[in-house]
Amino acid sequence: MDSTLLKGLTLLELLTQSPVPVGVSALATKLALPKSNVHRTLGTLVSAGYVRRLENGTYEASLKVWELGMQVMKRNQLRRAAIAFMHALQGVTTETVTLVAPDGDDCLYIHQMEASAPLRISTAAGERAPAVMTISGRVMMAFYADAAQRAQRLYDAVSPRPPFGLETLLSDLKTIRQNGYAMSGSHWRPGINSMAGVICGPDGVPVGAIAVAGSKERFTDEKMQELVQPLLSACANVSRALGG
Amino acid sequence: MDSTLLKGLTLLELLTQSPVPVGVSALATKLALPKSNVHRTLGTLVSAGYVRRLENGTYEASLKVWELGMQVMKRNQLRRAAIAFMHALQGVTTETVTLVAPDGDDCLYIHQMEASAPLRISTAAGERAPAVMTISGRVMMAFYADAAQRAQRLYDAVSPRPPFGLETLLSDLKTIRQNGYAMSGSHWRPGINSMAGVICGPDGVPVGAIAVAGSKERFTDEKMQELVQPLLSACANVSRALGG
DNA sequence: GGCGACGTTCCATATAGTAGAACAGCCACA
DNA sequence: TGTGGCTGTTCTACTATATGGAACGTCGCC
Numbered sequence: 001m002d003s004t005l006l007k008g009l010t011l012l013e014l015l016t017q018s019p020v021p022v023g024v025s026a027l028a029t030k031l032a033l034p035k036s037n038v039h040r041t042l043g044t045l046v047s048a049g050y051v052r053r054l055e056n057g058t059y060e061a062s063l064k065v066w067e068l069g070m071q072v073m074k075r076n077q078l079r080r081a082a083i084a085f086m087h088a089l090q091g092v093t094t095e096t097v098t099l100v101a102p103d104g105d106d107c108l109y110i111h112q113m114e115a116s117a118p119l120r121i122s123t124a125a126g127e128r129a130p131a132v133m134t135i136s137g138r139v140m141m142a143f144y145a146d147a148a149q150r151a152q153r154l155y156d157a158v159s160p161r162p163p164f165g166l167e168t169l170l171s172d173l174k175t176i177r178q179n180g181y182a183m184s185g186s187h188w189r190p191g192i193n194s195m196a197g198v199i200c201g202p203d204g205v206p207v208g209a210i211a212v213a214g215s216k217e218r219f220t221d222e223k224m225q226e227l228v229q230p231l232l233s234a235c236a237n238v239s240r241a242l243g244g
Numbered sequence: 245m246d247s248t249l250l251k252g253l254t255l256l257e258l259l260t261q262s263p264v265p266v267g268v269s270a271l272a273t274k275l276a277l278p279k280s281n282v283h284r285t286l287g288t289l290v291s292a293g294y295v296r297r298l299e300n301g302t303y304e305a306s307l308k309v310w311e312l313g314m315q316v317m318k319r320n321q322l323r324r325a326a327i328a329f330m331h332a333l334q335g336v337t338t339e340t341v342t343l344v345a346p347d348g349d350d351c352l353y354i355h356q357m358e359a360s361a362p363l364r365i366s367t368a369a370g371e372r373a374p375a376v377m378t379i380s381g382r383v384m385m386a387f388y389a390d391a392a393q394r395a396q397r398l399y400d401a402v403s404p405r406p407p408f409g410l411e412t413l414l415s416d417l418k419t420i421r422q423n424g425y426a427m428s429g430s431h432w433r434p435g436i437n438s439m440a441g442v443i444c445g446p447d448g449v450p451v452g453a454i455a456v457a458g459s460k461e462r463f464t465d466e467k468m469q470e471l472v473q474p475l476l477s478a479c480a481n482v483s484r485a486l487g488g
Numbered sequence: 489g490g491c492g493a494c495g496t497t498c499c500a501t502a503t504a505g506t507a508g509a510a511c512a513g514c515c516a517c518a
Numbered sequence: 519t520g521t522g523g524c525t526g527t528t529c530t531a532c533t534a535t536a537t538g539g540a541a542c543g544t545c546g547c548c
Contacts, residue, residue, distance in 0.1 A: 002288035003504070004536065005252035009292050016312045019319060024495055034538045039496065041536095044246035048253050057495050061316045063345075063352065068260045069313030070370025072305045075263060101307075108307065126314025246536075248505065268526055278507050283527065285505095301526050 007033070008041050012050055016065060021058035078208045079110055081241040082199070085234045086113055086210065092230045093223075095214035096122055100136035100196075102206065103128065105157050107137040115214065122189065122213055130158040132169065135196040139182035140206040142173040143198045181232060183224060193219045195227065197235035202243040210235055251277070252285050256294055260309060265302035322452045323354055325485040326443065329478045330357055330454065336474045337467075339458035340366055344380035344440075346450065347372065349401050351381040359458065366433065366457055374402040376413065379440040383426035384450040386417040387442045425476060427468060437463045439471065441479035446487040454479055 014027060028038045042059050045051040052062045073079060082099050090097045090113045099111040106128040123129055131137025132154050144150050151173055155166050162169075176182045183195045194213035201207040212227060213219070258271060272282045286303050289295040296306045317323060326343050334341045334357045343355040350372040367373055375381025376398050388394050395417055399410050406413075420426045427439045438457035445451040456471060457463070 001291070001504090002248055002252065002285055004246055004248040005285065005288050006292060008246065008249035008252070009294065013312060016315045025493075035495080036497080036538060036540095037536080041246055041249065044249050047245070048250060050253065061312075063313075063316060063320070063347070063354075065309060066313030066317045067352065067370055067372070068257060068305075069307075069310030071260045072307060073310045074368070074370065076307070103307070108311065110307075124318070126311055126318065128311070248536080269524085279526080280508080280528080281506065 004041075007031070007037075008045060011038065011041055012045060012061065012065070015051060015059060015061040018060070021054050021056075021060040023058045027059075073110075076110070077242065078199070078238075082208065082210065082238045083111065085237045085241075086111070089210065089212070089230055089234045093212055093214075093227055095212050095219050098122070098136070098211045098213065100134075100140075100209045100211060102131065102137070102140050102208070105131060105154050107131045107134060107140065107209070110208070122192070130154070132158050132162060134211075135182040135184070135194050136209040136211045138169075138173065139176055139196040139198045139209050142176040142182070143200065143206045145205075147173055147177070181228060184221075191216050193221070193224060195224050195231060197231045199235050199242070200239045207242065208238070210238070248285075251275070251281075252289060255282065255285055256289060256305065256309070259295060259303060259305040262304070265298050265300075265304040267302045271303075317354075320354070321486065322443070322482075326452065326454065326482045327355065329481045329485075330355070333454070333456070333474055333478045337456055337458075337471055339456050339463050342366070342380070342455045342457065344378075344384075344453045344455060346375065346381070346384050346452070349375060349398050351375045351378060351384065351453070354452070366436070374398070376402050376406060378455075379426040379428070379438050380453040380455045382413075382417065383420055383440040383442045383453050386420040386426070387444065387450045389449075391417055391421070425472060428465075435460050437465070437468060439468050439475060441475045443479050443486070444483045451486065452482070454482070 010031065011027065014030060015022065024035055024039050024042065027042075028035045031038065042051060042053070046053050046059070049064045050062060051059050053059055078101055079099065086097050086099060094115050096115045097113045098109060100107045101110050102108075108128045109123050109125050112122075112125045129137070131141055132151070137154075141147055141151055141154065148170060151169055152166060155162065155169055181195060181197045184193050192213055193216050194211055196209045196211035198206050199208040199210065210231065212224075212231060214223075254275065255271065258274060259266065268279055268283050268286065271286075272279045275282065286295060286297070290297050290303070293308045294306060295303050297303055322345055323343065330341050330343060338359055340359045341357045342353060344351045345354050346352075352372045353367050353369050356366075356369045373381070375385055376395070385391055385395055385398065392414060395413055396410060399406065399413055425439060425441045428437050436457055437460050438455055440453045440455035442450050443452040443454065454475065456468075456475060458467075
């Protein structure tokens with residue numbers, strides 16, 4: 001099943017995750033592969049432009065992966081549909097507005113519009129977090145048809161074990177479903193208030209979420225209450241733009 | 245030389261460049277490869293998470309490439325060093341500020357801060373353009389030690405043939421070198437005024453450029469003149485932050 | 489000066505990818 | 519309602535291609 005390709009991709013992933021250039025030996029031990037093998041694979045990755053070889057014989061990922069990735073993101077339906085309405089929402093609040101998509105057990109941070117007073121602590125675009133631990137993830141989970149089963153599966157999958165029980169999660173999801181939006185909790189990052197609404201596709205299945213987050217002191221409960229309607233209408237507009 | 249890996253990467257590039265999902269046959273003919281081969285390769289790309297198979301048997305690139313690419317970009321030295329000073333520059337002007345890096349014969353658009361009145365026509369982050377055709381590319385070319393040779397090579401490489409002669413380019417570069425910055429031209433995109441300064445690494449070699457661009461009507465010659473000093477100091481600051 | 493760890497090169501072996509043919513499903517046109 | 523031509527997919531014998539151990543040259547450190 002194309003083990004060579006698979007190995008090359010794994011190698012590329014390792015390099016993209018490494019904060020510093022890596023040598024052949026380190027990569028070889030990490031992949032449990034002979035040095036000569038890794039060396040040749042690195043050679044082809046270099047000749048394809050995905051990896052750069054530094055003068056001291058170490059290797060690092062080039063920007064080619066990023067360039068390809070940006071082409072993909074540029075065409076992303078969710079982002080294209082959401083970006084205008086996010087701008088509008090950004091105009092109403094002064095906090096950080098984030099676009100999130102579900103991806104496996106996690107939610108993936110697609111786009112972020114930083115507040116004028118930027119929120120340094122928050123997760124940035126391109127990162128991911130367990131769905132159970134974020135309001136964005138929760139608001140999406142709440143609106144799946146099989147919400148309860150899915151919640152249990154995701155809850156069991158997350159490690160380390162969350163600081164709350166499964167029952168708490170399930171009742172939270174129920175509340176979210178009733179309200180139509182999710183709020184605060186600050187389970188994921190302490191000191192931060194946040195709220196999120198769900199974006200649904202044509203078939204009513206959650207395909208994304210818009211979240212607003214700010215520091216507890218500035219982004220008070222009152223301000224959040226004022227934002228409920230703008231947030232919900234933004235989400236509704238995006239859902240409609242997607243054909244829902 | 246790991247032809248399988250090379251082929252898989254080419255396939256991935258094709259998919260990232262395609263605006264719509266593609267079928268096996270189309271990919272096979274484009275790569276001049278047997279269908280069965282492409283089919284198996286697509287299978288491993290899917291199992292690795294880089295490609296998604298749609299229900300109608302067509303394939304499209306997933307966001308995994310983008311996710312990896314964002315990890316690389318997050319660590320990018322140039323971007324990390326420049327972003328704060330770009331923000332400062334953005335505060336002075338109301339136009340679009342762009343960070344550019346040289347990459348082969350092209351310049352690659354690393355980061356873009358949109359103006360309050362956004363400039364829709366300009367090239368976006370993740371895209372690339374021939375160095376000869378942009379002020380950002382020109383300001384970097386002008387400050388290489390072998391500027392003249394490099395200019396000739398890049399001039400000959402670009403197609404279609406530029407609407408200006410090599411002599412014009414060389415004299416332009418000379419002017420740029422004397423001024424310390426590049427201005428306007430609007431060779432690449434008509435109706436747009438633009439200016440750029442160069443960012444140099446520790447060894448004095450150009451490693452990037454900062455460009456400011458706006459519509460001819462709003463971003464007048466006078467406004468550009470006022471921006472020369474802020475732009476140059478921003479570039480100098482970034483160069484210094486890089487150890488230059 | 490020599491030990492150890494590094495990146496790199498080489499080459500016989502067999503494994504893993506190749507390519508063609510055959511299959512099954514779909515759609516369009518007659 | 520066929521039928522022809524297009525999909526994507528499966529299968530298999532073949533051989534070209536990746537494999538991995540051993541040997542090489544080089545650097546830095548004790």
